[in-house]
Amino acid sequence: MAKIIAIANQKGGVGKTTTAINLAASLSVLEHKTLLVDTDPQANATSGLGFDPEKVENSIYECIVDSNIHPATTILKTQLPFLDLLPSHIDLVGAEVEMVNMPNRERVMKTVLDKIQKNYEFIIIDCSPSLGLITINSLTSADSVIIPVQCEFFAMEGLGKLLSTVKIVQQRLNPKLEIEGILLTMYDSRLRLSNQVVEEMQQHFQQLVFDTIIQRNTKLSEAPSFGLPIILFDAGSKGTENYMRLACELLKKNNLEVKDEESEIKEKLSKINLS
Secondary structure: OOEEEEEOOOOOOOOHHHHHHHHHHHHHHOOOOEEEEEOOOOOHHHHHOOOOHHHOOOOHHHHHHOOOOOHHHOOEEOOOOOEEEEOOOHHHHHHHHHHOOOOOHHHHHHHHHHOOHHHOOEEEEEOOOOOOHHHHHHHHHOOEEEEEEEOOOOOOOOHHHHHHHHHHHHHHOOOOOEEEEEEEEOEOOOOHHHHHHHHHHHHHHHHHEOOOOOEOOHHHHHHHHHOOOHHHHOOOOHHHHHHHHHHHHHHHHOOOOOOOHHHHHHHHHHHHHHO
C-alpha cells in the first residue's frame, strides 16, 4: 500500500513542482514504484515529464468530477520504468466550483487514490499554490506533507498559515496526516542570506527540517523545458545529487532500507548514464 505524500506550499516559486517531479523520479530510479499526481491546473508537473496537457485525453479533473472514470485508465507511463503520472489539465480550474455540492467534497480525491493506492509504494501529489478545496483534498488524502521553503527573504512568509491549515486538516478531516519535513530549496552557499535562512529554519523547526538542502542549479531550471526530470536531463548535475539524497533520506525516515547511500546513488546513476 502506497505512502501518499503531498508537496504543498501556497506560496509560489518555492520549488514545489520541481521537488514533486524530481523526488518522484529519484524514488523510481531507486526502484520504488511511484505515482506522481498533478493537481495543479497549470499542469507543470505534467509538461515537466514530457506530456502536452492539451493532448491528455483524461486527467485528474475527469477522475474527480466523474466517479465512473477509474484513475487506472488515466495514468500515463513515463520514460522511467518505475514512475507513472496521473496528469492535470487547465479544466481543473473549474473543479472546485463543481465540487461544492458534492457529498464529502473534501474526500473526493481520497476516493480516487484509494482505487490505485495498492499499485504503488509511493504516491507524490504536486499541490497547486493555494489553500483551496483541491489542496485540502490532497492533504485529506495524504499520509504526510513535505513543505518546500526557499532560502530567500520572506522565506517563512505564509508558512504559519500553511501549518495552521495542516493542523485544521488533522483535527477535522485526516488525523493521520503528519509533516514529513520542511525542505529548504534554492540554496546558494555564497549568499549570507541563504545561510541565515538555513540557520533560522533549523533552529526554529529543528527535526522537521530535512538534512538535505536543494541548491540553486541551472540544470534544474532547464530540465522542465525539455520535458525531463533532472536525472534524465543531466545525471551528473548537482540537482540530481540533491534529489537522490533527498529520496534516500525519505526512505530512511520511513524505515526502508538504503544499503549504502553513496554506492547506491552511484550505481543507479551509472545505469542512467549507460542507458
